[in-house]
Amino acid sequence: MITILLPTDFSNNAKNAIFYALELYKNQEVNFILMNAFHPTHDDMANSITGGSLNDLLSQASEKQLQELIAEIKSKKQLYNKKHSFSFKSAYGSLVEIIDTFVDKHPIDLIVMGAKGMSAVEKIVFGSNTYAVIKEVDCPALVIPDKVSFSSPSTISIATDFKEIKKKNIFATLQPLVKDFKPEITLFNVTEEMKSIGTDEKQMAQSIANILDVTDIKTSYFKHEDVIYGTKEYVKQHNTSLMVLVNKKRNFFEDLFHISFTKQISFHAEIPLLILHD
Numbered sequence: 001m002i003t004i005l006l007p008t009d010f011s012n013n014a015k016n017a018i019f020y021a022l023e024l025y026k027n028q029e030v031n032f033i034l035m036n037a038f039h040p041t042h043d044d045m046a047n048s049i050t051g052g053s054l055n056d057l058l059s060q061a062s063e064k065q066l067q068e069l070i071a072e073i074k075s076k077k078q079l080y081n082k083k084h085s086f087s088f089k090s091a092y093g094s095l096v097e098i099i100d101t102f103v104d105k106h107p108i109d110l111i112v113m114g115a116k117g118m119s120a121v122e123k124i125v126f127g128s129n130t131y132a133v134i135k136e137v138d139c140p141a142l143v144i145p146d147k148v149s150f151s152s153p154s155t156i157s158i159a160t161d162f163k164e165i166k167k168k169n170i171f172a173t174l175q176p177l178v179k180d181f182k183p184e185i186t187l188f189n190v191t192e193e194m195k196s197i198g199t200d201e202k203q204m205a206q207s208i209a210n211i212l213d214v215t216d217i218k219t220s221y222f223k224h225e226d227v228i229y230g231t232k233e234y235v236k237q238h239n240t241s242l243m244v245l246v247n248k249k250r251n252f253f254e255d256l257f258h259i260s261f262t263k264q265i266s267f268h269a270e271i272p273l274l275i276l277h278d
Contacts, residue, residue: 005139007099018112024142037095038092134247154241157238
């Protein structure tokens with residue numbers, strides 16, 4: 001059974017990410033854990049009831065909303081699935097710290113989060129909770145851009161620098177999707193000068209193909225002078241349904257996102273992003 005953590009602040013984009021996850025894993029047995037992190041605001045403190053613990057009141061309100069959200073899911077025929085089970089976790093404090101602690105203590109296979117605004121990438125580079133989670137928490141994370149509706153992932157593009165990946169088994173996260181949707185998978189790299197696919201690139205593709213039990217993973221160099229514009233263009237030209245990024249500390253991942261403000265806002269991702277950690 002797969003265990004998926006679904007952080008939520010009860011916003012529309014968080015709910016959209018939850019619904020997306022339910023559709024994506026509709027053929028899999030999944031234990032979904034809905035999580036809400038709460039902390040008092042100035043309004044909460046001003047409106048606190050004398051004689052009662054503010055944290056207790058907020059905890060009760062959080063748990064009630066989580067229970068109502070689970071009830072909403074079960075009430076929707078297109079979402080409710082007997083293969084899925086639901087539980088919830090409500091906790092006081094920082095979302096990132098709560099998730100990090102929870103993942104350390106529990107076997108979580110995937111975190112699914114929404115990204116507000118037009119672009120998952122835009123929100124990531126601006127230092128949102130989403131970026132903090134995928135950067136600090138050592139767990140695969142699927143980021144769903146705001147208002148992106150579910151569609152079967154027919155094409156998966158894995159952004160890579162074609163350098164050694166120490167933990168190739170991280171790609172096992174893709175196994176349920178490969179089994180259910182049989183997507184076309186491509187390893188691609190955006191480069192200023194066109195390069196030819198060599199033995200190393202083919203060996204990397206084959207090693208990942210072996211993990212995913214597929215016969216073929218394509219490899220591609222995509223010529224463009226700018227990695228962000230080039231990635232955007234590659235995704236568009238190849239009708240990518242899901243893009244996979246591998247988080248290598250102080251390597252390709254940071255090179256991709258630690259860029260100028262102009263370039264940051266120029267790349268508006270409109271597809272889900274799966275972040276893996278090497």
